[in-house]
Amino acid sequence: MEEKACARGAKERRPLVLGGRPLRVPLIQGGMGVGISLSGLAGAVAREGGVGLISTAQIGWREPDFDTDPIGANLRALEAELRKARETAQGGMVGFNIMVATRRYGEYARAAAMAGADLIVSGAGLPVDLPKYTQGFPVLLAPIVSSQKAAELICRLWERRYQRLPDLVVVEGPEAGGHLGFTREEAESLTREEYGQEIRRILDTVKAYGDRRQKEIPVAVAGGIYGREDVAWALDQLGADAVQVATRFVTTWECDAPQxxxxxxxxxxxxxxxxxxxxxxxxxxxxxxxxxxxxxxxxxxxxxxxxxxxxxxxxxxxxxxxxxxxxSGEREDALIFCGANAWRSREMETVRQVVADLFPE
Ligand SMILES: Cc1cc2nc3c(=O)[nH]c(=O)nc-3n(C[C@H](O)[C@H](O)[C@H](O)COP(=O)(O)O)c2cc1C
Incomplete structure (x- = not known):
């Protein structure tokens, strides 16, 4: 186990390749709802060589008919945000984060695929039927998991029901922001060392499934990745292929959140x-x-x-x-989601500065 982890953590970092496309940086910007990661942030991250993700969570909340037809408003805003993100992305990869717990989840997934998203990342529940909704579209699919058990289950079900495997697996740990796939006690007490063992088990599971079908399935580590030492932990120590980062991007000028x-x-x-x-x-x-x-x-x-x-x-x-x-800019009478490392934010940055700081090479 240790030896294998060492071999994976060789000095040379592999480039992240998604659906045959190599990315300039092995970085996925985590989807943040409501209204925190829209076209502004996603487009900017994609332009810098990572993957930008727009969160579909109540994405249409500013539409005039949101109160009377929230789903219609959301589906319309989904398309508009992708179009806008593409204008800044300069050919970079842009996709959506869609929560499984969303009402009429399948319609959002289908709309994202039809709009031409490069990737759908889906958590807050296990996206067991995601391939069904996007059938016929070339969109890449990535489940978010927090345990080896969930990684195994999703690979097994997708293989059995849809004869396919994920194109990327995102492992979201206890330091993440927003809703967590852990009990409160776990989220408060799990150490990086302990969770690192679970990540290694997930890497092994995903690799075993990929090997059987001769498919490289990259794994991204999410939750608490804030500085380059966190990136080094995920990529060099654990041997993951990418990181998914959300909190660090909130304090960028391009982030869609209000000041x-x-x-x-x-x-x-x-x-x-x-x-x-x-x-x-x-x-x-x-x-x-x-x-x-x-x-x-x-x-x-x-x-x-x-x-x-x-x-x-x-x-x-x-x-x-x-x-x-x-x-909408309310600080006290509002729920302000954040990751465990939000306290490390000290100053406003550009997305380019954040990417350069995380990946100095
Ligand atoms: C403000 C905020 C909103 C979030 N909203 C969502 C969401 O809508 N769907 C989702 O799957 N994850 C959501 N997340 C989780 C992130 O996508 C990401 O995986 C996680 O926060 C990574 O950890 P980090 O914030 O420490 O980088 C949210 C996180 C934050 C901080």
């Missing part, structure tokens, strides 16, 4: 970053503020059709309302 959201990151101290139970039924990491300290929240005015499984009468607050508040 108030970015300021919340710039001013956050380590102790301000907390894990909360989201109404989605998963723990989520966010910046402590009045909203999180509050015991009671206003009842949702209307349902925005965001989640497949939500009982509006039983939830403490509406996740869409809380995230849209944040995307």
């Amino acid at each position: 108030a959201f970015k300021d919340a990151y710039l001013q956050a101290k380590k102790e301000d970053i907390v894990i909360t139970q989201s109404p989605v039924g998963m723990p989520g990491r966010a910046i402590a503020n009045r909203f999180l300290r509050q015991e009671a929240h206003p009842r949702p005015r209307r349902c925005h059709q965001c989640l497949e499984r939500c009982r509006p009468e039983a939830i403490p607050y509406c996740i869409t309302d809380a995230l849209v508040q944040a995307a």
